[in-house]
Amino acid sequence: MSNGVIAITEQSDGVFRKVTYEALSEGKRLAENLGCNLTAVVLGSGIENISDKPGKYGADKIIVVDNQALSEYMTDAYTNVITDIIKKEDPSVLIIGASSQGKDLSARLSARLNAPLAMDCIALSVKNGNIIATRPMYGGKILADMALEGKPQIVAIRPNAMNIEESAGAGNIEKLDVEVGKIDLVFVEKKLDTGKVELTEADVVVSGGRGMGGPDFSVIEKLAELLNGAVGASRSAVDEGWRPPSDQVGQTGKVVSPNLYIACGISGAIQHLAGMSSSKVIVAINKDEEAPIFSKADFGIVGDLFEYIPIITEEIKKIKS
Amino acid sequence: MEIIVLLKQVPATESFIGIANDGVSIKTEAIKWVINPYDEFAVEEALRIKEAQGGSVTIVSAGQERAAEAIRTALAMGADKGILIKDPVVDNCDALGIARILAAAIKDLQFDLIIAGQRAVDDDNFQVGTAVAEYLGIPNISLVIKEEIADGKIKCHRTVEGGTVVLEAPFPALFTTQRGLNEPRYASLPGIMKAKKKPLDIKSLSDIGIDASEIGEPKSKVLAMKLPPERKGGKIIKGDSSHSIAAELVNALHGEAKVI
Numbered sequence: 125m126s127n128g129v130i131a132i133t134e135q136s137d138g139v140f141r142k143v144t145y146e147a148l149s150e151g152k153r154l155a156e157n158l159g160c161n162l163t164a165v166v167l168g169s170g171i172e173n174i175s176d177k178p179g180k181y182g183a184d185k186i187i188v189v190d191n192q193a194l195s196e197y198m199t200d201a202y203t204n205v206i207t208d209i210i211k212k213e214d215p216s217v218l219i220i221g222a223s224s225q226g227k228d229l230s231a232r233l234s235a236r237l238n239a240p241l242a243m244d245c246i247a248l249s250v251k252n253g254n255i256i257a258t259r260p261m262y263g264g265k266i267l268a269d270m271a272l273e274g275k276p277q278i279v280a281i282r283p284n285a286m287n288i289e290e291s292a293g294a295g296n297i298e299k300l301d302v303e304v305g306k307i308d309l310v311f312v313e314k315k316l317d318t319g320k321v322e323l324t325e326a327d328v329v330v331s332g333g334r335g336m337g338g339p340d341f342s343v344i345e346k347l348a349e350l351l352n353g354a355v356g357a358s359r360s361a362v363d364e365g366w367r368p369p370s371d372q373v374g375q376t377g378k379v380v381s382p383n384l385y386i387a388c389g390i391s392g393a394i395q396h397l398a399g400m401s402s403s404k405v406i407v408a409i410n411k412d413e414e415a416p417i418f419s420k421a422d423f424g425i426v427g428d429l430f431e432y433i434p435i436i437t438e439e440i441k442k443i444k445s
Numbered sequence: 446m447e448i449i450v451l452l453k454q455v456p457a458t459e460s461f462i463g464i465a466n467d468g469v470s471i472k473t474e475a476i477k478w479v480i481n482p483y484d485e486f487a488v489e490e491a492l493r494i495k496e497a498q499g500g501s502v503t504i505v506s507a508g509q510e511r512a513a514e515a516i517r518t519a520l521a522m523g524a525d526k527g528i529l530i531k532d533p534v535v536d537n538c539d540a541l542g543i544a545r546i547l548a549a550a551i552k553d554l555q556f557d558l559i560i561a562g563q564r565a566v567d568d569d570n571f572q573v574g575t576a577v578a579e580y581l582g583i584p585n586i587s588l589v590i591k592e593e594i595a596d597g598k599i600k601c602h603r604t605v606e607g608g609t610v611v612l613e614a615p616f617p618a619l620f621t622t623q624r625g626l627n628e629p630r631y632a633s634l635p636g637i638m639k640a641k642k643k644p645l646d647i648k649s650l651s652d653i654g655i656d657a658s659e660i661g662e663p664k665s666k667v668l669a670m671k672l673p674p675e676r677k678g679g680k681i682i683k684g685d686s687s688h689s690i691a692a693e694l695v696n697a698l699h700g701e702a703k704v705i
């Protein structure tokens with residue numbers, strides 16, 4: 125009998141990240157498979173009004189630590205608090221979203237707890253009561269099935285890789301008072317562009333490459349906005365200074381798995397493909413019919429992006445109205 | 446400022462990666478080995494800090510004999526000395542094992558700052574740097590695009606979804622790199638000549654005072670490697686006019702693929 129699955133949630137200013145719902149939903153599926161309960165952990169400050177939400181995604185118990193010192197994510201405070209919870213709950217599995225916070229936290233927890241970690245998983249299954257975690261390596265050129273020996277088995281899941289599914293859990297809230305322990309880090313400030321759709325979580329990504337010819341990305345920005353998507357870029361576009369590094373998709377940029385990826389003026393170098401080839405549907409628009417991107421695209425248009433994108437945008441507007 | 450850079454040698458990103466006969470590792474014959482791109486940012490940042498503040502830059506790597514070439518390249522960029530931990534045990538380690546080994550090698554060195562890559566582009570674990578910080582009991586800040594050192598502290602700008610967060614840590618501290626931090630320099634010819642005379646120590650586990658039993662068996666193990674489902678080139682949409690082509694695409698995305 126397994127001791128349960130714990131899902132670590134992530135919220136920013138009182139809003140849960142999308143990947144938190146993915147972690148809860150996948151955590152529930154694992155718990156059902158293992159025949160155990162799902163517990164959600166919610167950390168932060170002033171989080172009263174969101175604490176019950178994990179119950180709608182199958183959490184049987186919700187451990188809430190509402191503490192001023194946890195208002196912003198900091199590796200040391202969060203690691204200390206979660207370690208105490210893990211020691212008390214003794215779960216078999218810890219699931220967490222592989223966001224920038226989740227990657228940092230899971231890596232530090234794994235070392236602190238001497239527990240195995242599979243980072244950035246895209247699929248999880250259960251065999252003989254143990255997790256098998258599938259994760260990309262070598263920029264997605266390989267998929268590896270990993271076995272994790274030890275307790276808890278920590279799995280960090282890639283954003284947008286797993287289905288969100290509502291299911292009723294008992295949702296019993298347990299408020300916990302804990303010491304945050306020794307903290308070295310000091311929070312200074314946070315600068316967020318809240319109006320922007322996050323690249324790694326977007327359902328639609330429209331990316332521009334060197335074929336954009338300059339920093340004016342307005343044609344693809346309009347299309348992205350219409351589809352409530354995010355704008356990405358190839359490394360060449362970033363190197364040219366047309367887009368910030370945070371927009372880069374690829375092996376040395378972000379990995380995205382949207383439902384729809386539209387590559388505009390991008391040739392399809394292997395390092396770019398590493399960041400987007402797990403997208404569900406890929407569209408490429410490129411002047412050069414020999415461009416390698418076409419061999420990975422579900423739909424292609426050979427032509428000038430500046431001619432096609434505005435017409436495509438208009439056609440989509442027609443459908444939407 | 447005494448700075449340590451954790452550096453891993455990895456296959457160049459354009460390398461063809463194939464699965465070896467054992468099914469759990471990759472074929473290594475045809476691979477070109479390079480410094481992990483994120484560790485290149487780490488070397489560059491360390492050199493810039495040294496140039497501004499004085500001190501030294503030591504490269505620490507765990508790997509096979511060939512990793513010495515990667516360390517040599519970092520020395521040619523301007524680092525002062527290198528340490529390669531080469532031991533059969535290293536080849537069998539998971540991320541935590543490597544972190545234990547690196548932490549053991551580092552704990553006897555003098556250091557104020559450790560810089561690591563956010564991830565190595567081979568195993569893509571995102572773990573070793575952070576785990577080293579934990580084993581050494583020092584703070585870590587990951588995904589850093591800018592750092593400022595003043596008043597005995599380091600302030601780091603860390604990328605998060607949709608923006609940046611600024612955190613401050615006392616020394617000694619560790620941070621991991623993110624693209625945007627800097628543009629790494631190339632090794633110059635005089636740099637390459639000088640690097641030949643710089644110290645590069647090759648050490649075994651016993652040299653760094655750690656026993657294989659302290660590392661133990663890997664806790665995370667590859668059971669099987671497979672290739673991702675092959676994407677086949679789909680349909681190139683053709684038509685009489687750009688309007689009809691665009692309309693056909695939109696219909697396909699809406700009707701057939703149901704993604705808009």
Ligand SMILES: Cc1cc2nc3c(=O)[nH]c(=O)nc-3n(C[C@H](O)[C@H](O)[C@H](O)COP(=O)(O)OP(=O)(O)OC[C@H]3O[C@@H](n4cnc5c(N)ncnc54)[C@H](O)[C@@H]3O)c2cc1C
Pocket residue numbers: 332333334335336357358359360361372373374375376377378388389390391392393394395396399409410411412415427428429430458482
């Ligand atoms: C270590 C390393 C890491 C890397 N990491 C990344 C990474 O993370 N992400 C990444 O993207 N790259 C990465 N690269 C770079 C990669 O190898 C390519 O150089 C890069 O992806 C090319 O960008 P691009 O497709 O925009 O430019 P190009 O290859 O120059 O392609 C531009 C394309 O635009 C087309 N075009 C031009 N004008 C138009 C127009 N008006 N309409 C339609 N099409 C047009 C052209 O036909 C061409 O195919 C990396 C390289 C290395 C060595």
Ligand SMILES: Nc1ncnc2c1ncn2[C@@H]1O[C@H](COP(=O)(O)O)[C@@H](O)[C@H]1O
Pocket residue numbers: 451452453481483484505506507508540543547560561562563564565566568569570571572573574
């Ligand atoms: N064998 C190694 N030797 C030295 N540093 C390493 C090694 N493996 C990982 N690192 C460091 O840890 C970072 C993250 O690696 P990883 O956790 O493997 O993705 C790398 O960018 C390096 O800075």
